[in-house]
Amino acid sequence: MKTEVAIIGGGPSGLLLSQLLNRAGVATVVLERASRAHVLGRIRAGVLESGTVALLTEAGVGARMMREGIPHEGCYLSDDDLMVRINFHELTGKSVMVYGQTEVTQDLYEAQSAMGTTILHGVEDVVIECAKDSAPVVSFLHEGARRTLTCRYVAGCDGFHGVSRGTIPAAKRQEFERVYPFGWLGVLSETPPCSDEIIYANSHRGFALASMRNPTLSRYYVQVPLSDRPEDWSDARFWDELRRRLPSDTAEAMITGPSIEKSIAPLRSFVAEPLRWGNLFLVGDAAHIVPPTGAKGLNLAVSDVYYLHHALIDALKRDDTRGIEGYSDLALQRIWKAMRFSWQMTMMLHHFEGEDSFAAQMRKASLAHLARSETARRELAENYIGLPF
Ligand code: RFL
Ligand code: PHB
Numbered sequence: 001m002k003t004e005v006a007i008i009g010g011g012p013s014g015l016l017l018s019q020l021l022n023r024a025g026v027a028t029v030v031l032e033r034a035s036r037a038h039v040l041g042r043i044r045a046g047v048l049e050s051g052t053v054a055l056l057t058e059a060g061v062g063a064r065m066m067r068e069g070i071p072h073e074g075c076y077l078s079d080d081d082l083m084v085r086i087n088f089h090e091l092t093g094k095s096v097m098v099y100g101q102t103e104v105t106q107d108l109y110e111a112q113s114a115m116g117t118t119i120l121h122g123v124e125d126v127v128i129e130c131a132k133d134s135a136p137v138v139s140f141l142h143e144g145a146r147r148t149l150t151c152r153y154v155a156g157c158d159g160f161h162g163v164s165r166g167t168i169p170a171a172k173r174q175e176f177e178r179v180y181p182f183g184w185l186g187v188l189s190e191t192p193p194c195s196d197e198i199i200y201a202n203s204h205r206g207f208a209l210a211s212m213r214n215p216t217l218s219r220y221y222v223q224v225p226l227s228d229r230p231e232d233w234s235d236a237r238f239w240d241e242l243r244r245r246l247p248s249d250t251a252e253a254m255i256t257g258p259s260i261e262k263s264i265a266p267l268r269s270f271v272a273e274p275l276r277w278g279n280l281f282l283v284g285d286a287a288h289i290v291p292p293t294g295a296k297g298l299n300l301a302v303s304d305v306y307y308l309h310h311a312l313i314d315a316l317k318r319d320d321t322r323g324i325e326g327y328s329d330l331a332l333q334r335i336w337k338a339m340r341f342s343w344q345m346t347m348m349l350h351h352f353e354g355e356d357s358f359a360a361q362m363r364k365a366s367l368a369h370l371a372r373s374e375t376a377r378r379e380l381a382e383n384y385i386g387l388p389f
Pocket of ligand 2: 044045046047198211212219292293294295296
């Protein structure tokens with residue numbers, strides 16, 4: 001097989017990159033380890049920045065998002081019963097869109113099918129060879145046979161546990177990491193959301209998040225120790241704990257019901273540098289992970305795709321390689337700012353096991369300051385709605 005850009009990973013990064021390249025007349029092949037149903041079943045992000053909404057629209061996959069997504073002009077941060085509203089619209093003139101990652105991925109799969117792009121599922125043992133040279137070769141197992149794909153460029157969109165990052169020799173890359181000593185237990189339930197806007201809750205019992213997918217589907221999270229397993233949390237225990245962490249008025253009015261999904265995700269900050277090794281480029285979670293507290297992971301993957309698709313089109317259609325030479329530095333500038341914001345939000349809202357009494361007071365003081373200072377709220381809003389790209 002032969003193509004211009006081989007894309008490893010058919011998650012949101014890989015699919016969006018493929019879609020934008022195909023629309024510009026660049027040929028791609030997407031290699032995905034899991035089945036399409038598995039990719040679409042992963043419940044993850046829910047908040048899209050306005051730049052993400054704009055790029056999805058430009059990619060021709062905005063129609064259903066515009067119909068079914070819910071624009072949010074603000075969100076709440078709470079500290080026990082103190083509620084601080086961050087009015088994105090008033091502070092920045094922008095808003096975010098609540099539209100699930102599962103929906104974004106589904107829209108992209110449909111658009112890619114309509115384009116006739118080759119997306120191979122169930123691909124195993126991907127090996128990227130000669131990426132430093134002009135013609136990389138990607139070999140893999142598919143339906144029991146070893147196959148090879150020659151290409152001009154390889155985009156590593158295969159998430160944190162993929163093979164692309166490890167293809168760059170260890171001596172040529174640097175990794176920065178912070179692992180947090182807790183996870184998020186997430187529950188999806190067919191109940192109306194308890195608030196019309198997302199609530200990020202600091203409480204004396206730890207962090208909780210009240211989010212949603214649509215008017216009849218809610219998404220909630222509570223901070224839990226890393227040693228906990230989803231089986232340890234009956235629905236009743238989950239709702240009881242969530243109620244204790246949300247502001248009491250909201251908790252009392254919250255409608256509960258059976259969970260339809262329950263999982264625990266660890267929290268981590270991670271960056272690998274650089275994002276380029278010869279003709280191999282790292283994109284999205286393959287290169288960086290943020291804790292979900294700032295809703296930045298998917299949005300950061302999208303801004304990487306924005307920079308890389310322009311760079312690849314310039315290289316392949318205009319013989320101009322300045323974009324691919326600058327991709328890593330340009331993307332990393334935005335990545336580090338999102339890292340800082342996600343880390344800061346995580347520190348402001350989570351209880352750290354074994355922490356001293358001073359730490360809890362610092363969180364309270366940060367939230368009290370946000371309640372009184374428009375400057376502080378604007379700073380948060382500017383980062384939350386997404387820095388420009
Ligand atoms: P993905 O989604 O991990 O997709 C990578 C794909 O590559 C495949 N793959 C391979 N394919 C072939 N060969 C291999 N060797 C392969 N290894 C892996 C995988 O099967 C997969 O299909 O990475 P991508 O595309 O970069 O997208 C990143 C986003 O998924 C991620 O950043 C977000 O989900 C993070 N995130 C959030 N981001 C936001 O912007 N807003 C949010 O509100 C938000 N909430 C969240 C989140 C992530 C969460 N979890 C579970 C980590 C909430 C949670 C709980
Ligand atoms: C979600 O709805 O899943 C969600 C919302 C906001 C976050 C993280 C996750 O910061």
